[in-house]
Amino acid sequence: MFGMRARLALAEKGIDYEYKEENLGDKSPVLLEMNPVHKKIPVLIHNGKPVCESLIIVQYIDEVWKDNSPLLPSDPYQKAQARFWADFVDKKVYDAGKRLWTTKGDGLETAKKDFIEALKLLEAELEEKPYFGGENFGFVDVALVTFSSWFYTYETCGNFSVEEHCPKLMEWVKRCMEKESVSKSLADPKKICDFILFYKKKHGFE
């Protein structure tokens, strides 16, 4: 979901780029050289210089290609609020989501409760706006919509429905998916679920 954020931001700005798929079980020398500290994707390499960490990459893209589709607001307070909610997604949604497919029993039930709670807070923040960015798709939309490609996996592992608990959020997801930058950047939810089920089996998470 982190790599998808970068793809989405680049698509929003209309940037041509070379996409290199990494095999996390066999990381390339380029990745290890460009992100020696964390050895993780995504890494954006712009004229040979690496930028790491997805939200930092998205802000970088927004600042360099600043003349179209601004993702962050110009007002410092609105900007701080956008950063807050993107950070919330990384702290709460990611953590609970991960526990949804790596735990079982009580751990899984707690994860489900935490995940739904986090989504409800985001749904409340969205209110009646078309996007988290207001009239226009913005930074928080980028930060969160990529997780929607994992909803099918989370729902399957946790045996629940996001739509049932957060119908307005699902309307927002559908609205975002109407944007070509989003629909072309998100991975197919079924492919993600297949991969996770395979990974669970391989690493004994069942």
Place this chain on the structure above:
Amino acid sequence: MADEVVLLDTFFSMFGMRARIALAEKGVEYEHKEENVEDKSALLLEMNPVHKKIPVLIHNGKPICESLIIVQYIDEVWKDNSPLLPSDPYLKARARFWADFVDKKVYDAGSRLWTTKGDELERAKKDFIEALKLLEADLGEKQYFGGENFGFGDVALITYSSWFYSYETCGNFSVEEHCPKLMEWVKRCMEKESVSKSLTDPKKIYDSILFFKKKYGVE
């Protein structure tokens, strides 16, 4: 209209200290409200209902939460003096990367240094020193992480130096022995009034750690 700036904080928080330093760097006057994290004020719960944590900066009645977000906000609002983030997007991204690294790696290992024992404590020590060494390598021969001038990366990390005494005592090691250049940087930062006036006395922090360890049975 004069700016009304309030900071909800607690003395031992390295996160709150970041906001204090940033405000001091910009010469902003503010009201400091000390929170008791075990008995949170109605104001804190109203201003940060999501996380219920300090620091919270309240600027003309509007709350900003999360220390690195607060520091960036301060830098953007009071932009005419002592810029903390560089203007170049790539250098800005590097500064944000290292501040994020501090929160991911230094904070985590540091917390484990005073909340664990035995093998876990040894692992925490190893992780903590490793993280500091990576930061020391990024500092290189620069005066500050920000280059010639004190900047965002410096603000992010320097506040942890007030916790070094606690970490060293709990883990039985010396930061200076492993990272001498980093300690030189700490001393250089402490010569700045904005830093020395914002950091809590390390002994006071250690006393509060001992209190928490006892209270929560982490001995």
